[in-house]
Amino acid sequence: MEISTEDKILLAAKEVFTQKGYAAARMQEIADAAGINKGLLHYYFKNKEKLFLSVFHDALDNFIPRVNQVLEADLSLEEKIAGFIGEYMEVLIKNPHLPAFVLGEMNQHPQEFTRSILSRKELPNPMKLMMQLQMEADAGRIRSVSPLHLWMNIVSMCVLPFAARPMFQAVMGINDAQYWDFMRSRKKEVTDFILHAIRNENN
Amino acid sequence: MEISTEDKILLAAKEVFTQKGYAAARMQEIADAAGINKGLLHYYFKNKEKLFLSVFHDALDNFIPRVNQVLEADLSLEEKIAGFIGEYMEVLIKNPHLPAFVLGEMNQHPQEFTRSILSRKELPNPMKLMMQLQMEADAGRIRSVSPLHLWMNIVSMCVLPFAARPMFQAVMGINDAQYWDFMRSRKKEVTDFILHAIRNENN
DNA sequence: GTCTATAGGTAGATAGAC
DNA sequence: GTCTATCTACCTATAGAC
Numbered sequence: 001m002e003i004s005t006e007d008k009i010l011l012a013a014k015e016v017f018t019q020k021g022y023a024a025a026r027m028q029e030i031a032d033a034a035g036i037n038k039g040l041l042h043y044y045f046k047n048k049e050k051l052f053l054s055v056f057h058d059a060l061d062n063f064i065p066r067v068n069q070v071l072e073a074d075l076s077l078e079e080k081i082a083g084f085i086g087e088y089m090e091v092l093i094k095n096p097h098l099p100a101f102v103l104g105e106m107n108q109h110p111q112e113f114t115r116s117i118l119s120r121k122e123l124p125n126p127m128k129l130m131m132q133l134q135m136e137a138d139a140g141r142i143r144s145v146s147p148l149h150l151w152m153n154i155v156s157m158c159v160l161p162f163a164a165r166p167m168f169q170a171v172m173g174i175n176d177a178q179y180w181d182f183m184r185s186r187k188k189e190v191t192d193f194i195l196h197a198i199r200n201e202n203n
Numbered sequence: 204m205e206i207s208t209e210d211k212i213l214l215a216a217k218e219v220f221t222q223k224g225y226a227a228a229r230m231q232e233i234a235d236a237a238g239i240n241k242g243l244l245h246y247y248f249k250n251k252e253k254l255f256l257s258v259f260h261d262a263l264d265n266f267i268p269r270v271n272q273v274l275e276a277d278l279s280l281e282e283k284i285a286g287f288i289g290e291y292m293e294v295l296i297k298n299p300h301l302p303a304f305v306l307g308e309m310n311q312h313p314q315e316f317t318r319s320i321l322s323r324k325e326l327p328n329p330m331k332l333m334m335q336l337q338m339e340a341d342a343g344r345i346r347s348v349s350p351l352h353l354w355m356n357i358v359s360m361c362v363l364p365f366a367a368r369p370m371f372q373a374v375m376g377i378n379d380a381q382y383w384d385f386m387r388s389r390k391k392e393v394t395d396f397i398l399h400a401i402r403n404e405n406n
Numbered sequence: 407g408t409c410t411a412t413a414g415g416t417a418g419a420t421a422g423a424c
Numbered sequence: 425g426t427c428t429a430t431c432t433a434c435c436t437a438t439a440g441a442c
Binding site: 026027028038039042046047048 | 437
């Protein structure tokens, strides 16, 4: 079972684009990484932009459905928060360059990104989680917090440590092994942190 | 009191570099934005990389001392956390493109970034805050939490909402005014969130 | 489908007049 | 200090043989 030329290209392109960004990526380098030549690259993907969009959308399509599955599941609030953080960080541990890549590119082309993301089949959908938060707060089972801020807080704590890795390691003086130890311990740490933050003080 | 040509260039370069990134930025566009021509650009800054580094380091030098001043001040834990978040977000509100720019560039050139940041006069210095956290936890005045994780949590909640703005607005369907309302309300919201998360349950 | 060779355009950098 | 003109290199994309 061979790996098709198209998949070899997509794999190589993912590597180069995520590490260098669209503008600095070179078609030659992608061809080299895929073990083919530039001509063949244009045979499969008419131009650089089309190849980039394939990589970019593949990344989102692998990501969004997985977290949505947790967000839309029939789980208690605590289970859902723990499940979301676990799933989200699991995907990022396997794709550690994804956050900086997506953040960088979408800020360099915000209007194209917005058009493009809104036309996708699936968007991140935190609505059910936010409704649950509101209900639990109304029922007095958790502290009353802004669902939108809480959602932003959860995503921030999951995503930023990947994107800020070079600064974090430099400032803290930690090596790669220590970084990954820290990241692995984060799933539980962030979950506990959030559950404590929304605990009702009257319990 | 005129603005010097060099400052006009730096200002224009900051705009173009922070929005397009190093690789996609064009010397021609910077020259146009500064109201001069390409030749003069090379007269003041020998090449593109030197111009970029001036912008990049100016950004960090404007940023790091301001937050360090709070981090190293003689304040109670609660005041320090509130002060840090307030100062950090205040700077970012005035430079909203900075986070995605810095995150993107440092991930595209991690080794150069690491060399460069370590040779700067001043690094972000959360040590005193982290010692305070440890002491308060040992004294039982706050819940025992990992200082390193807490530090990462605070920074994450401050920084990511700027870098993730296009995704956030698209997914939530909110306009620019609503986005800025949200961001302005975040200083207090994040501070409260953290203070609740580290509250000691036995109080 | 896969390759080589090259066209065509663009951008960083320099030379030199004023 | 500031400008115009130009050189040189590189990179995307295409043409065309196999």
